[in-house]
Amino acid sequence: MSPTSDRLLTVADGCLVLSHRLSEWMSNAPTVEEDIALGNIALDLLGQARSLLSYAGSLGDPVRTEDDLAYFRDERDFRNVQLVERPWGRDRPDFAVAMARLLVLSCYLHALYSALVTSTDETVAAVAAKAVKEVDYHRDHASMWVVRLGDGTDESRDRIQAALGEEWRYVDELFDGSFVPPSLLASGVAVDPSMLRPAFDARVGAVLAEATLAVPEVIPAVTGGRRGVHTQQMGFLLAEMQHLTRSHPGATW
């Protein structure tokens, strides 16, 4: 793997795994309209993952396809942050967790893609230019819900605040720049995630203020997703996502 493709995988795998998790809301969201909204968002993220996986695979030796990378890598080879792989709740899916996570990740991705629009790698810049409009909508959608839940009933407020607290333990990992090769920063291909934090804090802070919610103060989780160290749930997620392709390699319909 080249440094560029390894860095691409951290973004691509994040989009892929989050897309898969979001698809679990199909038929489980509070309304059918929200089912479709989350399905749309999942498809946007899958599209971003496909573009980035295809490009990352094309840079490798041997060349690998997007499907090779999505379906035939094992857990330790996935480079996504741990936040995207977490289940939507301890016992059962919690819509508040989904909106808290979507707010965090859409604000992060918006800051990331906005910066990558000027990447010196033309393919990365083109993918970012398309994706930034998509995540802009995801961010609006999540913001709307977080404000409604935070400034809603006692129940909705308690649940969204609790969800934010749980999610927040995994926020620092997003902005950890230590895994980015200095050569990619010097050449202008990649951006240092730690530079994205001010834009993220400003946007999320504004939404939480409007929602009358507090910015969580929690001890960060021990993470390592971008080094291939994942949570217990990642294996189950991959088993579900990959088993069909692995059972019938090369199948088409």
Add this chain to the structure above:
Amino acid sequence: MTHEKLWEVFIRSRNGLHHAHVGSVHAVDAEMAVENARDVYTRRGEGVSIWVVPSAAIVASDPADKDELFEPALTKIYRHPTFYEIPDGVANI
């Protein structure tokens, strides 16, 4: 969810065309109705503009009145613009 209302959705498919009714969505207020309409009815590039209207604001004709309202028009075929010779030089009609 509680407090949900029904909203009628109108989409304009291109600039210059009119908004046409495409269906309805549930939402608690106008802002959510526009978002839901976007997600449900513009997934395949159907539109450039969305209107949402509370379904309760729609005033409908009474189906029992359909004979008096609509039947008189059925026999007035001369109201269709098919009885005119259009000169060859006139385009776009």
